[in-house]
Amino acid sequence: MEFAVLGLGEAEERTYQALVASPHTTAAELAADMGTSTPVTAHLLAVLVAKHLATRNGRPARYLAAPPDVTLARLIQERDQDLSAARAKVNALTELHRNANNVSGPELGMELLTDRAAIGAAARLLTFEARDQVRALDRPPYVDRPGSHLEEQLDRMRQGVAYRVVYSRAATEWPHRLKDDILPAREGGERARVRPELPIKLVIRDDQDALIPFNLGPGGQQLAVLVRRSPVLTALEALFEAEWDRAVAIDQGGAASDARPREEADEITRSLLALLTTGMSDTAIARAQGWSLRTTHRRLRRLMAQLGATTRFQAGLIAGRRGLI
Template identity: 55%
Template sequence: MELAVLGLTADEERVYEALVGQPGATAAALADQLESDVGPLRRVLTSLVEKHLVTRSGRPGRYATAPPDIAINRLVQAREWELSAARAKAYALSEIHRNANRVSPDLAIEQLTDRETIAAAVARLESDAQHQIRVFDTPPYYQEPGGEGAARNTAVQIARHQRDGVVHRVIYSQEALTWPRKLDTDILPAVRGGELARMRRSLPLKMIIRDDQDALIPFDLSRSGLQVAYLVRRSPLFTALEALFEGEWAQAVPLDANAASPTAIDDPARPDDETLSLLAMMMAGLTDTAIAHAKGWSTRTTYRRLQSLMTELGASTRFQAGCIAGRRGWL
């Protein structure tokens, strides 16, 4: 009954599976194979035709399945759209519920207490932004950094926001850069998409600020098994959060935006992505151990790669390597 989630009955799934291996069968032949009465089986076949899983042709009618990878995936996509609409409806109803249960509609701080609600609030802040999004990005993370598809989606989303005039400014903690696969699959694709990124050795909290309207601060209360976030609206506290971000931004070190740009990557005189990523980590002040952790390398491999890069640059120290890379236009 694996296909029941797509709206198929047990009889429809059984007939469909039989027909996949017997294309062009008549209703009578299928009835014999399945040891079923032909009348009810014809009704099942008619239902499968209406769902575009089966086609009928000729006289007497012969039945064949549409390519399962196309037909079933079409049903999957339809169900995903339905689920997406249901999630959007649930969030809209949740907003109404929270507004109705507030002591005051002008409450400056709202507590969110489940992961789905927090994720929906983050998505709303990002989608509703008109001018800029400001972010403190630091572990822990609750999802693994994305692969190529997720990285591409991140870059496309930020590029779309840039076209709409929305600026992304993100400060990453040093620990974020060392988080496994985070730099290569999340940070650099975002920078290539137009994100303005900087780095600080540490950040006081995780935070996302939308325009000059509201901010979300998530907390991980691991000992209690609870994840909590506070949604802060325009208020003296919100003004303090804006000032905190701008103060950290002024002191943060810019990440390698030029090296991450598409034009730089297409330049045959420039190093590959792996080398640029390693150079960015070096210039961010990460230790050999931190780089090894971020890249999933052994300490020996990390030392060998760093020495190879410094030899290529003709440098004897990391500081000298940074100066030479800058003169070459790698930074």
């Protein structure tokens, strides 16, 4: 039942919903409506009164449901406070765990993670704890399904956390990665760029810590190093910024220099333009979009003609000036 998270049992929730629909009713009347016995219904109504979800007045006693938008909102707020306290406890335990598992003492600030669950948990914790920005170098292989963490990222960006991500070209060609993850994240505010190759996979939270996952074989990620504030982290930040400076932007966004209004483009056109900026081949574009090579060639020719461009580079410049990407 939906309200179980608020501390209501299934029978209590059903009784409350029935009482909302039948105000100023007696226990016997409500029991008849619900098809239950009067003693059981009277007990459930007493529970609701004790939880301030209902009031009792008169003789014989008649019951009235408390306004859901007030009462249930209060329960939700209480649960939010409980969850905040639990998160604080998790963070404290995580800090204790990190300190206890430092590779060579607190001054080094490096923790070795040796299984997929721990690596995934560390990555989610880094992004959840970010206050200013998340920086990442993104390259295959991937353990999770593309797009499985998209909503979490969009929520963090709505809260003001900036995302800057450099993708390897192989990442944009990974099945469903571009369509289900990269492009929606970019639409949500992520600043995304592409490099032909990346030396490592990396996630950096603010200027506090970083995660470096390793792929040790065909089974996927089996090892990672969590790096805290240290000279090693400073070096990793410098590596990211160097790769960022050399990368090509997927989204030109507001970088267009003219003041003309942005033109509208359909989804296929936007996808094609985004793929062109990555430098992907026609074959790779066809594979990423699930098109035949013939369809891809036809749509590319049509797009180039619409833009009045003779080269892909020129198409990107014209599209950027028009605000299409």
